[in-house]
Amino acid sequence: MKSKTNQVIIIYILISLFVAIVSHKILLQYISNEKLPFYTFTKDILFIFFTGIIFKLILSKNDNRNIATFEKIKNSNTEIKESNEKYDIVAKATSDTIWDWKIQDDNFSWNKGIENVFGYKPGEVGNNSTWWFNKIHPEDSIKMSIKLYSFIEQKTEKWQDQYRFKCSDNSYKYVLDRGFLLKDENGKAIRMIGAIQDITKQKEEEQRLKLLETVIIQSKDSIIITEADSIDAKIPNIIYVNPAFSIMSGYESDEIIGRSPDLFNSPNSDVNELEKLLKAIKNKEECLIETISYTKNKDEYWVRFSMIPIFNSDNELSHWISIQRDITEEKKQEKEKEQLIRELTQNNKDLKQFSYITSHNLRAPLSNLTGLLNLIEDIPIENQELKEILSGFNKSTHLLNDTINDLVKVIIIKDNPSIKKEAVLIKEIFENVFSQLNFQIELYRPIIKLDFEKVSIININKAYLESILLNLLTNSIKYKSENRKLKITMTTDQIDDTVVLTFKDNGIGIDLVRNKDKVFGLYQRFHNYPDSKGLGLYLVKSQVETMDGTIDIESEVNKGTTFTLTFKNIQ
Amino acid sequence: MLDQILCVDDDPITLMLCKKVIIKSSFSNEIITSQNGEEALSYFNTIKHINNKNKPIPQPQLIFLDLNMPVMGGWEFLDHFNSQEFAEFSTIKVIVLSSTIDPEDLEKSKQYPMVVDFLSKPISQSMLEYLKNKLK
Numbered sequence: 001m002k003s004k005t006n007q008v009i010i011i012y013i014l015i016s017l018f019v020a021i022v023s024h025k026i027l028l029q030y031i032s033n034e035k036l037p038f039y040t041f042t043k044d045i046l047f048i049f050f051t052g053i054i055f056k057l058i059l060s061k062n063d064n065r066n067i068a069t070f071e072k073i074k075n076s077n078t079e080i081k082e083s084n085e086k087y088d089i090v091a092k093a094t095s096d097t098i099w100d101w102k103i104q105d106d107n108f109s110w111n112k113g114i115e116n117v118f119g120y121k122p123g124e125v126g127n128n129s130t131w132w133f134n135k136i137h138p139e140d141s142i143k144m145s146i147k148l149y150s151f152i153e154q155k156t157e158k159w160q161d162q163y164r165f166k167c168s169d170n171s172y173k174y175v176l177d178r179g180f181l182l183k184d185e186n187g188k189a190i191r192m193i194g195a196i197q198d199i200t201k202q203k204e205e206e207q208r209l210k211l212l213e214t215v216i217i218q219s220k221d222s223i224i225i226t227e228a229d230s231i232d233a234k235i236p237n238i239i240y241v242n243p244a245f246s247i248m249s250g251y252e253s254d255e256i257i258g259r260s261p262d263l264f265n266s267p268n269s270d271v272n273e274l275e276k277l278l279k280a281i282k283n284k285e286e287c288l289i290e291t292i293s294y295t296k297n298k299d300e301y302w303v304r305f306s307m308i309p310i311f312n313s314d315n316e317l318s319h320w321i322s323i324q325r326d327i328t329e330e331k332k333q334e335k336e337k338e339q340l341i342r343e344l345t346q347n348n349k350d351l352k353q354f355s356y357i358t359s360h361n362l363r364a365p366l367s368n369l370t371g372l373l374n375l376i377e378d379i380p381i382e383n384q385e386l387k388e389i390l391s392g393f394n395k396s397t398h399l400l401n402d403t404i405n406d407l408v409k410v411i412i413i414k415d416n417p418s419i420k421k422e423a424v425l426i427k428e429i430f431e432n433v434f435s436q437l438n439f440q441i442e443l444y445r446p447i448i449k450l451d452f453e454k455v456s457i458i459n460i461n462k463a464y465l466e467s468i469l470l471n472l473l474t475n476s477i478k479y480k481s482e483n484r485k486l487k488i489t490m491t492t493d494q495i496d497d498t499v500v501l502t503f504k505d506n507g508i509g510i511d512l513v514r515n516k517d518k519v520f521g522l523y524q525r526f527h528n529y530p531d532s533k534g535l536g537l538y539l540v541k542s543q544v545e546t547m548d549g550t551i552d553i554e555s556e557v558n559k560g561t562t563f564t565l566t567f568k569n570i571q
Numbered sequence: 572m573l574d575q576i577l578c579v580d581d582d583p584i585t586l587m588l589c590k591k592v593i594i595k596s597s598f599s600n601e602i603i604t605s606q607n608g609e610e611a612l613s614y615f616n617t618i619k620h621i622n623n624k625n626k627p628i629p630q631p632q633l634i635f636l637d638l639n640m641p642v643m644g645g646w647e648f649l650d651h652f653n654s655q656e657f658a659e660f661s662t663i664k665v666i667v668l669s670s671t672i673d674p675e676d677l678e679k680s681k682q683y684p685m686v687v688d689f690l691s692k693p694i695s696q697s698m699l700e701y702l703k704n705k706l707k
Binding site for chain 1: 582584585588591592595639669670671672673674691692693694695696
């Protein structure tokens with residue numbers, strides 16, 4: 001404005017001087033001296049009018065220009081105002097935090113986002129770039145500043161960067177910062193304005209997805225994703241396969257995408273299983289099949305193949321995922337196992353048959369011997385030697401018969417895993433056993449103490465319990481101590497839902513330190529007795545276990561033996 | 572006392588024992604023996620044949636039957652004896668007398684109506700006493 005005034009005055013002075021000089025020259029040439037005052041006066045009048053008109057012209061032109069300028073300023077003011085309003089609205093609308101950096105003065109200003117997003121009160125916010133840099137996570141700051149300065153020096157076109165920005169509570173937020181430069185007429189960067197977007201949520205989601213993705217990428221199971229719809233009643237086309245699939249099938253991802261998994265079918269694939277799968281696909285149902293598949297090289301492998309339909313929020317089928325596992329080895333083992341079971345079952349059956357036949361063939365002549373000996377009993381024999389021979393013959397035959405009968409019992413127990421149980425009176429069983437051993441009991445007259453007060457009735461197989469008691473009692477008598485009178489104690493007790501039968505004697509005992517593992521074994525004999533067969537306790541244990549019971553032994557040499565039998569007493 | 576009894580067993584000692592015990596217990600007047608199922612069947616066929624000529628001959632009232640025999644075992648004999656062909660002998664009772672311990676044999680014997688008992692060898696006087704009471 002000032003220069004304009006000077007301009008006008010200069011122009012006015014120049015024009016006035018020009019007019020004054022021209023008028024003076026004309027006057028000197030044409031006007032005589034006597035009329036000089038009159039002409040000078042006229043000239044001055046003209047001069048004033050002329051310059052006045054010129055002045056008016058100039059001023060009015062200048063005025064017009066001023067008005068135009070004013071209008072222009074007014075307009076641009078409105079624009080600025082509007083733009084400011086828009087900026088405020090946008091700044092409010094976006095969650096972005098806007099910063100403004102006057103680079104030369106290192107003056108840095110922030111919009112409200114610095115408080116709203118990062119929690120800094122106005123007083124806490126520094127007004128230079130150092131404050132900004134200090135808030136950037138140390139791990140990100142070097143990389144970030146390299147990119148930023150290369151942008152300010154205009155080596156790069158665009159600038160945007162992701163880094164972690166520290167909040168007022170010292171936590172970090174992932175941000176996306178985008179900025180642009182303002183340059184002076186020389187193209188020098190003088191100002192930079194940026195917008196920081198909080199992408200913590202996206203970043204966390206991204207990391208979560210990355211984590212989830214590792215499941216698919218690293219999984220040893222093959223994973224396929226297919227389209228939702230199948231074409232020509234085939235399995236829908238593949239849109240993704242994971243690396244494990246490529247390893248299993250030999251197909252690389254780009255060879256297989258867009259094709260149907262149908263091509264894995266081998267001539268040996270299980271047709272029924274495939275039909276099951278196609279039906280499930282048609283019905284949009286989950287399905288699991290096991291079949292033989294082809295690799296790319298037409299090698300066969302057993303695969304466990306599942307198809308799971310995935311529905312979107314509108315309950316429309318969006319795609320299928322299929323998880324597959326190579327179960328060739330598993331199948332092989334299964335087959336071997338089946339074969340083994342078949343063989344074992346057959347072996348077991350054969351052995352069982354063998355034991356029945358053997359026992360039959362042993363028993364047949366033995367029964368003849370027993371029958372014949374029974375007949376001899378009624379025939380009086382005069383010859384003393386013959387009588388002795390026959391007596392020995394008789395004894396041996398009966399011993400052989402007992403052994404075979406015990407063996408037969410064992411065979412039958414082993415062949416009958418489940419047996420009939422009934423409620424029996426323990427006392428009654430004991431009396432039965434007693435009467436069978438009447439001869440020995442009369443002979444040795446042991447002290448027998450019975451206490452069946454706590455439990456008098458037990459749910460058990462009668463014949464087995466009888467056999468067990470008979471065996472235990474026979475053992476006690478057989479292995480009694482020669483130094484003291486035999487004493488046998490038998491008690492029952494109830495512990496929770498089990499019945500405990502205790503059978504105790506004061507006999508010669510068994511050295512358990514040496515024989516613990518063998519006590520209940522087959523053909524184990526611990527004392528040098530001619531008629532011991534090594535079968536009794538084995539039979540007892542077999543019978544107890546067949547009735548779901550347990551038997552324990554405690555024994556001390558020359559003190560006695562205690563057997564503890566435990567049965568579940570569920571009716 | 573029974574009039575006639577048939578013992579079917581391949582073991583001659585067993586048959587000898589049977590004879591002696593039966594005589595001793597006065598269980599039966601007459602004892603006939605067969606060495607296997609086929610022989611026993613042919614004995615019954617003979618009875619049938621003679622009967623057809625209207626000359627009634629005594630027939631066994633009881634059979635002691637072994638199971639394991641060559642040529643024709645006890646089970647096969649029972650299958651034939653149970654058929655229509657031998658319907659006229661349906662009143663004859665059978666005692667299985669065996670050394671078997673296979674529980675399946677005992678179960679199997681229950682399928683034949685004429686089998687009244689399943690006894691374990693050897694035959695003894697007490698066994699015959701028991702049978703006398705049972706068959707009364």
